Amino acid sequence: MTPGQFREEGKKLIDRIADYYEHIEEYPVLSQVKPGEIYGMLPEDPPLRGESFDRMLEDVDRIIMPGITHWQSPRFFAYFPANASFPSILGDLLSSGLGVQGMLWATSPAATEVETRVMEWLAGMLDLPASFRISSTGGGVIQDSASSAALSALVAAREKATGFGSNTSGITSRFTAYISTQTHSSLEKAVKIAGIGRENLRLIATDGNFAMRPDLLREQIAKDRSTGYTPFFVCGTIGTTSSNGMDPLRQIGEIAREENLWMHVDAAMAGAALICPEFRHFADGLELADSFCFNPHKWMFTNFDCDCFWVTDRRHLVNTFSILPEYLRNKASESGEVFDYRDWHIPLGRRFRALKLWFVIRHYGVEGLRHHIRYHVELARDLARKIRESDHFELIMEPPLNLVCFRYKGSDEENMDLMQKINSQGTLFFTHTKLNGQVVLRLCIAQTNTSKEHADHAWEMIRRSVTR
Amino acid sequence: MTPGQFREEGKKLIDRIADYYEHIEEYPVLSQVKPGEIYGMLPEDPPLRGESFDRMLEDVDRIIMPGITHWQSPRFFAYFPANASFPSILGDLLSSGLGVQGMLWATSPAATEVETRVMEWLAGMLDLPASFRISSTGGGVIQDSASSAALSALVAAREKATGFGSNTSGITSRFTAYISTQTHSSLEKAVKIAGIGRENLRLIATDGNFAMRPDLLREQIAKDRSTGYTPFFVCGTIGTTSSNGMDPLRQIGEIAREENLWMHVDAAMAGAALICPEFRHFADGLELADSFCFNPHKWMFTNFDCDCFWVTDRRHLVNTFSILPEYLRNKASESGEVFDYRDWHIPLGRRFRALKLWFVIRHYGVEGLRHHIRYHVELARDLARKIRESDHFELIMEPPLNLVCFRYKGSDEENMDLMQKINSQGTLFFTHTKLNGQVVLRLCIAQTNTSKEHADHAWEMIRRSVTR
Numbered sequence: 042m043t044p045g046q047f048r049e050e051g052k053k054l055i056d057r058i059a060d061y062y063e064h065i066e067e068y069p070v071l072s073q074v075k076p077g078e079i080y081g082m083l084p085e086d087p088p089l090r091g092e093s094f095d096r097m098l099e100d101v102d103r104i105i106m107p108g109i110t111h112w113q114s115p116r117f118f119a120y121f122p123a124n125a126s127f128p129s130i131l132g133d134l135l136s137s138g139l140g141v142q143g144m145l146w147a148t149s150p151a152a153t154e155v156e157t158r159v160m161e162w163l164a165g166m167l168d169l170p171a172s173f174r175i176s177s178t179g180g181g182v183i184q185d186s187a188s189s190a191a192l193s194a195l196v197a198a199r200e201k202a203t204g205f206g207s208n209t210s211g212i213t214s215r216f217t218a219y220i221s222t223q224t225h226s227s228l229e230k231a232v233k234i235a236g237i238g239r240e241n242l243r244l245i246a247t248d249g250n251f252a253m254r255p256d257l258l259r260e261q262i263a264k265d266r267s268t269g270y271t272p273f274f275v276c277g278t279i280g281t282t283s284s285n286g287m288d289p290l291r292q293i294g295e296i297a298r299e300e301n302l303w304m305h306v307d308a309a310m311a312g313a314a315l316i317c318p319e320f321r322h323f324a325d326g327l328e329l330a331d332s333f334c335f336n337p338h339k340w341m342f343t344n345f346d347c348d349c350f351w352v353t354d355r356r357h358l359v360n361t362f363s364i365l366p367e368y369l370r371n372k373a374s375e376s377g378e379v380f381d382y383r384d385w386h387i388p389l390g391r392r393f394r395a396l397k398l399w400f401v402i403r404h405y406g407v408e409g410l411r412h413h414i415r416y417h418v419e420l421a422r423d424l425a426r427k428i429r430e431s432d433h434f435e436l437i438m439e440p441p442l443n444l445v446c447f448r449y450k451g452s453d454e455e456n457m458d459l460m461q462k463i464n465s466q467g468t469l470f471f472t473h474t475k476l477n478g479q480v481v482l483r484l485c486i487a488q489t490n491t492s493k494e495h496a497d498h499a500w501e502m503i504r505r506s507v508t509r
Numbered sequence: 510m511t512p513g514q515f516r517e518e519g520k521k522l523i524d525r526i527a528d529y530y531e532h533i534e535e536y537p538v539l540s541q542v543k544p545g546e547i548y549g550m551l552p553e554d555p556p557l558r559g560e561s562f563d564r565m566l567e568d569v570d571r572i573i574m575p576g577i578t579h580w581q582s583p584r585f586f587a588y589f590p591a592n593a594s595f596p597s598i599l600g601d602l603l604s605s606g607l608g609v610q611g612m613l614w615a616t617s618p619a620a621t622e623v624e625t626r627v628m629e630w631l632a633g634m635l636d637l638p639a640s641f642r643i644s645s646t647g648g649g650v651i652q653d654s655a656s657s658a659a660l661s662a663l664v665a666a667r668e669k670a671t672g673f674g675s676n677t678s679g680i681t682s683r684f685t686a687y688i689s690t691q692t693h694s695s696l697e698k699a700v701k702i703a704g705i706g707r708e709n710l711r712l713i714a715t716d717g718n719f720a721m722r723p724d725l726l727r728e729q730i731a732k733d734r735s736t737g738y739t740p741f742f743v744c745g746t747i748g749t750t751s752s753n754g755m756d757p758l759r760q761i762g763e764i765a766r767e768e769n770l771w772m773h774v775d776a777a778m779a780g781a782a783l784i785c786p787e788f789r790h791f792a793d794g795l796e797l798a799d800s801f802c803f804n805p806h807k808w809m810f811t812n813f814d815c816d817c818f819w820v821t822d823r824r825h826l827v828n829t830f831s832i833l834p835e836y837l838r839n840k841a842s843e844s845g846e847v848f849d850y851r852d853w854h855i856p857l858g859r860r861f862r863a864l865k866l867w868f869v870i871r872h873y874g875v876e877g878l879r880h881h882i883r884y885h886v887e888l889a890r891d892l893a894r895k896i897r898e899s900d901h902f903e904l905i906m907e908p909p910l911n912l913v914c915f916r917y918k919g920s921d922e923e924n925m926d927l928m929q930k931i932n933s934q935g936t937l938f939f940t941h942t943k944l945n946g947q948v949v950l951r952l953c954i955a956q957t958n959t960s961k962e963h964a965d966h967a968w969e970m971i972r973r974s975v976t977r
Binding site: 042044045046047048050051052054055056057058059060061062063071072074076077078079080083086087088089090091092094096097101104105106107108109110111112113120123124125126127128129130131133134135137138139140141142146147148149150151152154155157158162165166185186187188189192196199207208209210211212215216225226227229230233234235236237238239240241282283338344345346361362364365366367368369370372373376378379387388389390392396399400402403404405406407408409461472473474475483 | 510512513514515516518519520522523524525526527528529530531539540542544545546547548551554555556557558559560562564565569572573574575576577578579580581588591592593594595596597598599601602603605606607608609610614615616617618619620622623625626630633634653654655656657660664667675676677678679680683684693694695697698701702703704705706707708709750751806812813814829830832833834835836837838840841844846847855856857858860864867868870871872873874875876877929940941942943951
């Protein structure tokens with residue numbers, strides 16, 4: 042493909058993407074295809090000779106589009122969102138176009154230094170404690186996902202606890218790590234990968250608002266110490282996935298300090314709300330944490346993948362992950378004047394992901410981002426009010442932010458049927474969880490383009506599904 | 510940004526990217542900025558109000574471009590490449606535009622099923638053993654990097670060796686893993702993350718062609734068993750990073766079978782050559798492996814990140830990584846009829862990366878891809894011939910494929926000086942390694958647009974740097 046053809050095909054594709062967003066509400070939000078349907082439409086063998094771009098785009102319409110669940114639809118209320126926005130798409134396009142691999146500072150200084158600056162901007166925007174800033178011993182790095190951030194934190198914590206002994210000699214202690222029953226499943230995954238074992242992951246019960254109970258945390262740690270375990274890690278959450286439960290970070294952090302545990306704070310979605318001063322109370326006690334992450338790819342309009350991860354002592358990351366083969370040696374690294382981000386996470390190679398984040402922050406501005414976050418929270422509160430006033434539904438808890446948990450006053454089965462019936466109609470998509478042993482329906486109001494009209498429509502669909 | 514503005518700005522950006530590739534040879538390949546230079550040009554605080562796209566693009570020119578090391582320049586011969594191509598950039602743009610998150614089949618069936626099909630295409634193109642195909646118990650999945658693939662393989666191997674005991678109870682055995690002295694550093698990183706400990710990673714010496722010596726592997730395993738260790742994993746490489754050394758997979762595989770070790774094969778760059786029948790002898794014995802990976806983002810014109818990873822028993826991956834919180838439960842997963850790729854790797858979320866690979870394979874066609882691979886190998890052989898014939902340089906080994914290792918007949922310091930002097934001039938960029946304790950210069954001929962003219966120019970620059 043020549044640059045001339047790229048200009049032509051690229052512009053066609055830009056138009057198609059714009060068309061897509063103009064017509065996105067015409068698609069069923071949840072793809073309605075059956076298992077194997079898309080696979081069966083794709084030829085068994087790759088083409089021997091090249092095909093035209095037009096032919097490929099025809100297949101996108103014919104084969105791919107029916108198999109898309111439309112995460113960018115303003116009628117998407119499922120899970121946590123994975124938001125894109127136009128400036129983010131363009132930042133990502135520029136990143137693909139430049140095609141740099143920023144594993145080392147030297148392999149593209151801009152990739153490292155824009156990332157450092159944008160992470161510092163975000164630390165300020167979220168009002169993170171000074172210990173997370175590069176002017177202190179801390180610093181931030183972009184990871185693909187909160188799962189990888191959690192694993193990085195857990196492994197660094199394991200090494201800190203053993204003076205880097207596990208890195209050297211393998212695991213020899215009987216470690217225990219602590220989360221709540223509501224903490225994200227990625228922590229269990231991390232504990233398994235890191236060789237800790239899921240039996241050694243303690244699930245602390247939560248209170249009526251699905252927040253970890255510090256008294257039970259303290260009890261469990263004491264019990265574990267008395268039976269020869271080495272407690273080393275606790276994860277607090279700002280906005281759990283099931284219900285947006287808010288863990289008492291200050292109390293957990295005080296215990297972590299006393300007990301010499303690494304505290305990681307997972308704010309995957311809700312962290313974005315910290316850009317608004319009125320929501321920063323959820324982060325009270327964060328200065329006691331050793332690491333923190335949130336995903337701009339969830340509620341900050343920056344397309345997947347983009348998790349922002351900070352630590353208060355970057356040496357722990359570097360000491361944990363650093364490898365230095367001869368073929369990567371270079372003067373800049375040896376000078377000690379630069380960050381080589383490959384030592385801050387699992388993969389060696391890295392895409393220039395800071396570009397899209399830089400574009401998003403500059404396009405919206407801090408006030409613009411706050412505006413969208415506040416609007417979503419307002420829509421969630423409005424929906425919660427309607428649910429509270431309805432005869433047939435009950436609100437499970439006041440939404441702390443943008444996630445509304447509720448249920449039809451009927452059986453679990455009736456709730457699941459109601460949800461599946463509505464989702465199969467395609468005009469919205471929402472999902473469920475279980476809280477206190479009961480099926481609970483969740484609407485997360487966080488998609489970039491969701492407006493009052495969309496939230497109202499969602500509620501009307503749900504309300505009418507049982508009253509007619 | 511409205512869809513209308515996106516059309517306008519997006520088309521401008523497409524033109525800029527085309528301009529970039531038309532003028533890419535005018536930039537110094539290796540960025541010449543100093544540490545902190547880019548960071549210092551970026552404002553200390555983010556803007557409160559949104560800025561125009563034009564202003565952002567001006568800053569791209571003014572601030573970003575001087576800090577780019579041009580991986581897409583046809584004069585880039587450093588490390589291993591991270592290639593883009595126009596169809597890949599467009600596939601990636603479509604992926605950003607659709608913005609789907611394919612963690613589960615249900616969250617966008619097309620993302621999963623196109624990936625499955627493309628991985629099957631590639632398995633056929635590379636002529637992988639039938640055991641890696643989904644019609645058997647195997648299957649492939651896209652990972653971000655060969656580092657993550659290696660970690661996934663290592664952890665699955667650890668679980669297979671303990672009947673998933675480490676996942677459950679944590680590591681209690683004294684494991685040992687085996688690589689050669691030439692194996693990529695990501696294996697050491699994986700061993701540390703997985704809690705095995707780098708002291709328990711055995712580095713087996715290589716022969717004159719930098720290939721692992723099976724006799725020493727066998728000896729080391731015996732020695733470890735006799736001292737109470739549990740050998741569980743060996744990694745063979747097709748094309749080591751320093752020299753493109755080719756491990757004897759059949760002999761290693763036979764030992765792995767006898768000793769009940771998981772054999773992973775890392776073909777990060779050189780794997781792409783397996784699409785040409787004449788290079789498949791490097792994969793002889795691959796039917797004895799348990800996992801295999803190569804990176805289309807290296808030498809198959811598909812932009813970073815895109816590592817293709819196959820296993821012969823997908824249940825080992827799923828059993829190792831699976832987590833099933835209520836909020837991710839869905840009918841399709843429970844039916845058992847679909848793949849949920851989040852269980853095949855570390856992160857939960859996943860981008861629709863198969864699109865760019867689908868675009869690349871269809872755009873070039875199998876024959877087109879072979880043509881480019883063969884052309885690069887031919888250029889490398891031509892360069893090797895010139896080095897062999899020169900008075901001042903010596904060829905370290907015959908290049909098995911596209912990586913040429915050589916040195917100036919002088920001291921290590923003279924070699925490093927020569928390289929740094931040329932790199933600082935900016936018309937090409939190449940890197941070094943150490944082999945047999947000596948500094949060796951490497952030119953990897955693999956960039957999408959590298960032609961004979963570029964390879965000849967590189968050699969002229971190097972040759973003339975010592976003869977004038």
